Amino acid sequence: MNKLNFLQPDKNNFNTYLYTGVILVALSIFIVFLNSFFNKDIISFLPGSISFFLPLILGFIGLHLIRIDYSGLKFLDAINKNINTNNFNAFLSLLIVFVVIKSLPPLLSWFILDANIAGDSKDVCTGTGACWTYIKIWFNRFMYGMYPNAEQWRINLSFIALAFLGTIGFFATEKFKKYLTLYYVAVYPVIAFFFIFFFISGGPIFFDFSYGIIAAVISIIIGFFIPSKFKMYYFIIVPITLYILLKYVFFYEELIELGKLESLEWVETGAWGGLSLTFIVSFFCLIFCFPIGLFLSLGRRSDFPIIKYFSIGMIEFWRGVPLITVLFMSSVMFPMFLPEDMFIDKLVRVIIAISLFEAAYVAEVIRGGLQALPRGQYDAAKSLGMGYWKMHILVILPQALKLVIPGIANTFLALVKDTPLIFVVGLLEIVGMLNLAKTNPEWLGFAMEGYVFASVLFFIICYAMSKYSYNLEQKYKTER
Amino acid sequence: MNIKKILPQLLTLLVVILVFGFFSYNAQINMENRGITFGYGFLSQESSFDVQFSLIEYDGSHSYFRAYLVGLLNTILVSVIGIIFATIIGVVVGIARLSNNYLINRTAAVYVEFFRNIPLLLQIFFWYFAALRALPLPQDTEPMFGVFFLTIKGFFVPAFVWNNLDIFIYSIIAAIISIIFIKIYAKRKQENKGIQTPVFSISIGILIILPLLSFLFGGVDASVEVPVIKQLSQSGFTYEGGIKLPPELISLALALSLYTATFIAECVRAGVQGVSKGQKEAAASIGLTPNQVLKLVVMPQALRIIIPPTTNQYLNLTKNSSLAAAIAYPDLVLVFAGTALMQTGRAIEIVSITMLTYLSLSISISVFMNWYNKKIAIKEK
Numbered sequence: 001m002n003k004l005n006f007l008q009p010d011k012n013n014f015n016t017y018l019y020t021g022v023i024l025v026a027l028s029i030f031i032v033f034l035n036s037f038f039n040k041d042i043i044s045f046l047p048g049s050i051s052f053f054l055p056l057i058l059g060f061i062g063l064h065l066i067r068i069d070y071s072g073l074k075f076l077d078a079i080n081k082n083i084n085t086n087n088f089n090a091f092l093s094l095l096i097v098f099v100v101i102k103s104l105p106p107l108l109s110w111f112i113l114d115a116n117i118a119g120d121s122k123d124v125c126t127g128t129g130a131c132w133t134y135i136k137i138w139f140n141r142f143m144y145g146m147y148p149n150a151e152q153w154r155i156n157l158s159f160i161a162l163a164f165l166g167t168i169g170f171f172a173t174e175k176f177k178k179y180l181t182l183y184y185v186a187v188y189p190v191i192a193f194f195f196i197f198f199f200i201s202g203g204p205i206f207f208d209f210s211y212g213i214i215a216a217v218i219s220i221i222i223g224f225f226i227p228s229k230f231k232m233y234y235f236i237i238v239p240i241t242l243y244i245l246l247k248y249v250f251f252y253e254e255l256i257e258l259g260k261l262e263s264l265e266w267v268e269t270g271a272w273g274g275l276s277l278t279f280i281v282s283f284f285c286l287i288f289c290f291p292i293g294l295f296l297s298l299g300r301r302s303d304f305p306i307i308k309y310f311s312i313g314m315i316e317f318w319r320g321v322p323l324i325t326v327l328f329m330s331s332v333m334f335p336m337f338l339p340e341d342m343f344i345d346k347l348v349r350v351i352i353a354i355s356l357f358e359a360a361y362v363a364e365v366i367r368g369g370l371q372a373l374p375r376g377q378y379d380a381a382k383s384l385g386m387g388y389w390k391m392h393i394l395v396i397l398p399q400a401l402k403l404v405i406p407g408i409a410n411t412f413l414a415l416v417k418d419t420p421l422i423f424v425v426g427l428l429e430i431v432g433m434l435n436l437a438k439t440n441p442e443w444l445g446f447a448m449e450g451y452v453f454a455s456v457l458f459f460i461i462c463y464a465m466s467k468y469s470y471n472l473e474q475k476y477k478t479e480r
Numbered sequence: 481m482n483i484k485k486i487l488p489q490l491l492t493l494l495v496v497i498l499v500f501g502f503f504s505y506n507a508q509i510n511m512e513n514r515g516i517t518f519g520y521g522f523l524s525q526e527s528s529f530d531v532q533f534s535l536i537e538y539d540g541s542h543s544y545f546r547a548y549l550v551g552l553l554n555t556i557l558v559s560v561i562g563i564i565f566a567t568i569i570g571v572v573v574g575i576a577r578l579s580n581n582y583l584i585n586r587t588a589a590v591y592v593e594f595f596r597n598i599p600l601l602l603q604i605f606f607w608y609f610a611a612l613r614a615l616p617l618p619q620d621t622e623p624m625f626g627v628f629f630l631t632i633k634g635f636f637v638p639a640f641v642w643n644n645l646d647i648f649i650y651s652i653i654a655a656i657i658s659i660i661f662i663k664i665y666a667k668r669k670q671e672n673k674g675i676q677t678p679v680f681s682i683s684i685g686i687l688i689i690l691p692l693l694s695f696l697f698g699g700v701d702a703s704v705e706v707p708v709i710k711q712l713s714q715s716g717f718t719y720e721g722g723i724k725l726p727p728e729l730i731s732l733a734l735a736l737s738l739y740t741a742t743f744i745a746e747c748v749r750a751g752v753q754g755v756s757k758g759q760k761e762a763a764a765s766i767g768l769t770p771n772q773v774l775k776l777v778v779m780p781q782a783l784r785i786i787i788p789p790t791t792n793q794y795l796n797l798t799k800n801s802s803l804a805a806a807i808a809y810p811d812l813v814l815v816f817a818g819t820a821l822m823q824t825g826r827a828i829e830i831v832s833i834t835m836l837t838y839l840s841l842s843i844s845i846s847v848f849m850n851w852y853n854k855k856i857a858i859k860e861k
Contacts, residue, residue: 082582089581096583306489310496316846320839322799325831328817332827336510337503417599423806431602438609448610455598455606462597 009068017065018076024062028055029097036102056094063090122443134446135453138437142430142453145273151265155276158195165191189287196280201267215242269347270426275457277429281351282416288355289415290408293362298392300367311363318360323418326353331425350422358415365407369400402476409469413462430454507828514825520833522824523548529819531810533726544820551815552837558732558811559798565737566797567790570744577749588745596742601803603739607731608807618709618717627706633718635725636707643701651694658690659683728809732801740797744790751786752778784856791849795842802838812837 009017032055034040043051063084071077083093114129117136125131135142144152165188169180219239272280299311318326330353331346338344373396381391401408420431428436434450437443511518523545530540534550535557576588595603615632616622623629629636642648659682666677694700707722755778763777764770804811805818817834821827 082580085580089579089584093581093583096587304485304489307492310492316843317839320842321835322802322813322838324802324805324813325817325835325838328813329831329835332821333831336507336827339506340510340513413597417597420599420601421803423601431599431605435605435609447613448606451602451606451610454602458599458602459594459597463593466597 006065009065011068011071014068014071017068018071021062021065024058024065026062028059028062028094029101031055031058032098032101036105055098056091059094059098060087060091063094125446130449130452131446132449134437134443134449138433138443138450141274141437142433142450143274144276145428145433146271147267147273147276148265148271151267154200158199159276159279162192162195192283192287196284200272200280201269215239218242269345272347273428273430274433275430277422277427278416278419281347281354281419281422281429282412284351285354285358285415285419286412288351289358289362289411292355292359294366294397296359296363297366297370300363301370314356315360315363318357319364323354323357323421324424326357327421327424329353346425346427350425350427354415354418354422358411358418361411361414362408365404365411366400368407369402369404370396372403373400405469405473405476409466409472413465416462416465417458430457511828516825518828520829522826522829527820527823529823531815532808533729533810544824547820548812548816548833551810551812554809554815555798555801555804555811558729558736558801558804558809559794561729561733562736562740562797562801563794565733566740566744566793569737569741570790571748573741574745574748574752577745578752592742592745595738600735600739600800601806603735604732604803604807607734608727612727612731618719627704629707629719631719632727633724634727635730636719637723637725638704638706639721639723641703641705644699647698648691648694648700651690651698651700652687655686655690658686662686726809728804728807731807732804732809736797736800739800740793743793743796747786747789747793750789751782751784754785755781787856788849788853791845795845798841799838 009021031043034042041051043054045051046054064087066076067080067084067090068076069080071080084090110129112129114127115132116125116127116129117132118124119133120137122131122133124133140149140152144155147155169184172180216239219242222238296311296315299307300315302308302311327350330349334344334349377395377399378391381395386394419429422429423432423435431454434447434454438447438450524543526541527544527547528540529547531538531547531550533554535553536546536550538546538550573588573591576584577592579585579588613632615630618629618631618633621629621631627638662677662682663679666679670676705721707719707724709717710720711717759777759781760773763773768776801811802813805814808814812834817830821830824830
């Protein structure tokens, strides 16, 4: 039998140390557990401060005793290596475990146990927990803003259609894969634009949209019989021609007639709101800010002094001011710069303002990628006889953009998180709707539930985006 | 010069001039119609509106320019508070993120992922409208340590009442100047003779002794003024004396520092991880102690990576403090671009001044950063 040295546990008295240590740790956790879940204080006979610190002291001694290197037990070794490397670490680990155990019951009871979700009025919320009924009743408003209830299927339909069209890339066969970039860069944004500005907005302008669809369908059907050599030109020219013909030649009289008939109800942009508006604004700003930022970053590295200093000025100006002042400018200062009879919709102004603002950040990110490329890439491209645009499109940008995927993803995340600021011009997306609902006299006092709900939504959206960008980064990583 | 080089530039110039011309022409006509003349003369006019919270003396009889100053000072106040706390939290979390303790590492990661994926505006609203509203009324508040009162109307802290405050400040300035001189002297001594001076303990000593002397001989005197509860009406109570931090300031500073701290934490982590392992091993192999390795080898290199993005975050924090307008904290945007603009209707002048203020702030910081980056960049031969 070896001597027991409690200050330095070793393998000689392995079992003694292990059992004493495990019992002490278990006891300490058990005490805290009982205290927090069942509100029973089994050590209350001790004086105040000792009973407060006793679990910590017991656990600390226990963890010290089981800190035995190369014990041979895999589980014990894993614990020692990960949370129990020295006294300080052991102390912090215990503290974290206790805080988690202590804070679980109140959180659980607020979120689930004492919360109410049944019923459809404020009266059911009598418990001390959250009142999810409030979210349930206001759910439509939080999602669609002031958009009329009967018309909300239009938003749903558009979003589902756009989501479906957006995932086409995953189903495309090898034959169509080479068109995907063209599709996502040129075709998809146009379709999205048509959907949102004609279908969700509605009104007589909706007929424009239907002409567009008719033109597209007709041209696609004819397109199957066109030799592939001319297909590209065909799909650029024919739909537009057909659309113009349909609108101004064939159906012009009918359009005036139809305008008096019942059509999709026109919903002004002021009534749009909720999470759908968050999506709409972020989607369009995302589409617009990328090309603008790309051109600004190329301009900043250009050899032409005027273009160079113009780009620098644009980038530094937008990066230097807070977004809220930009929105202020778009709402109070910008109308002063337009002729009196010219009116630009609030939503459009906001989208332009945010796009220009974020474009400056995108430009700086892309510039980082351009600068990171070795000079040899430029020289090699030039020595093959490529011009400026050919060099950039075929050689430089594919490599540079690959490098800056994380940076661009961060900018897009910032964009999504910045959309709530549009409350400045009076557009109420989800955070704005929360603030409106909070002041409703029938539903006072449920601010917490609303903010928690929105936080969870935003967290899911942004976290998913950041994980997706990480996957993208891994996918396009190439050995250099 | 060939035409291919000049043409795109001329086109850009033409478009820019056209757009600006169009805008200014319309602005002129619009202002004529509304009977406003462009000019900054209104800044000296009487403002006739009140501001809830200001660092300098201000009421309605002061000028618009003073209102601008009030807003600017409030912006600077909340930014400084936010920067201090964001740095502390960020550095702690960043180091925790590097810990080999699984629980600490995970906790820090959860904190970072959670707080940076939620819009800042939502966080500000959460603290202001939900969390701080759950605080007790002034009359029900339990004091913390007997002198701090955290109530729904704000945080009341004791204030120092000074006699001869200027002498005290001079003593601190003198202490700092002498520390700088001692540092220069110590460096020269080490370069010439190789003898190290215990600069740190000497500095601490000077920093304590000089202000202490000012208390003993300079006639400096400080007493603490504790907030006392006072009844305003039947059910209305407040605290008098001490310093009142309004709930707007608290929630804004809280949200700003918690949000920015996540980004600073990532900067710190990237910086420390950016120092290659070979550096530490090389330092250890020439016989430096672990503390010396950290102080002389790891930190100088890590700081070179950490400081530029962190400054950027400070700048972001300052710009984000303009979200104060959403909860009516009287910062530059709310006081000047909000109230003053409503009263005068001078959209162009006021928005341009506000933007120029932020712009000059960020440009001066970025010029400084460029200088700093050049200074600390590794000089390769």
